[in-house]
Amino acid sequence: MKNKFRALYPGIHYVLLGLLLALVGGLPGILFSKDLSKILHNEYVGWYLVYWFIITAIYVLIVIYFRRKRIEKPVKEMCEAAKKVANGDFSVYLNPPKDSYDYIQDMYNDFNHMVEELGSTKTLKNDFLGNVSHEFKAPLAVIKSYSNALKTGSLTQEEQQKSLDIISESADNLSTLVTDILRLNNLSNQSILAEIKKVNVSRQIADAALLLEPYWDEKGIEVEADLDDSCEVFSDEEMLSIVWNNLINNAIKYGKENGKIWILSKTVDDGIIISISDNGIGMKEEVVNHIFDQFYQGDISHRQKGNGLGLSMVRKIIDKVHGTISVTSTYKKGSTFSIWLPKNIGDYNR
Structure with missing residues (x-):
């Protein structure tokens, strides 16, 4: 009930404004009239009020229509789109209303840009996790393969040394990868530099x-x-x-x-x-x-x-x-x- 009243509340403002215009429109006749009692008992006053009531109603309807079209409808559409984004749907795109106010169009463009950035961030995160997994799997697979070969005891001394060198190199690659990932994470989270000097x-x-x-x-x-x-x-x-x-x-x-x-x-x-x-x-x-x-x-x-x-x-x-x-x-x-x-x-x- 309260929401309905709030929705009608702006319309009440326009009605009151219209009635005020009606009264203002009648002021010249009242102020310059020699006999106020004649105006009050004149049928013209009744028709005058009806006339201004109709004008006010038309004015209010027109204002409400354009207000709904240019403000309320776009904002409602944006709220619905925001709910979809909050639920993880980053494919949302809003076409800016051409007949709306400039700031509404700017809001739409900013919203679309925000969703695009959020979608890119999510994609980068998924790609990052996928790439990290792949980068870890490759050297681990090499280490496991050559370790199994060494277990068999069938390799020559030269082949054993080559296998150990490859295992060592793969371990170094893993160590470098972990170090670089930690550095990247620190760089992303670090807002203040550690030490500034010449x-x-x-x-x-x-x-x-x-x-x-x-x-x-x-x-x-x-x-x-x-x-x-x-x-x-x-x-x-x-x-x-x-x-x-x-x-x-x-x-x-x-x-x-x-x-x-x-x-x-x-x-x-x-x-x-x-x-x-x-x-x-x-x-x-x-x-x-x-x-x-x-x-x-x-x-x-x-x-x-x-x-x-x-x-x-x-x-x-x-x-x-x-x-x-x-x-x-x-x-x-x-x-x-x-x-x-x-x-x-x-x-x-x-």
């Missing part, structure tokens, strides 16, 4: 390159570095270290034998710029578009060397430190990752 980025990049020297030396890759010693920022040292290790490692992994890697750092007015390039296999456009997605590995031939989390982690870290990262690549010619970092991350955390 970081010499050029020195940090040089250390990362030297740490990976055995790998690029093994492939005969030449590393050319043009590092500006004045490239210093106030940021999270540990996080930035993860970025350089991942990017240089990728340049080695996807670089060609006897190829070349270029590393550049320089200071600009509003921060520093770092670029890491290689003349390796490069990437096609569709790979570039997804290169920062979790578990995405564009080159099938290199999937055994990584888990597809490295660049996703790099992107999250760069976002955390309020920097930007972009990639340009030409298939079979090489790739370049470009990073911009602000000089002081503290300016963004105030």
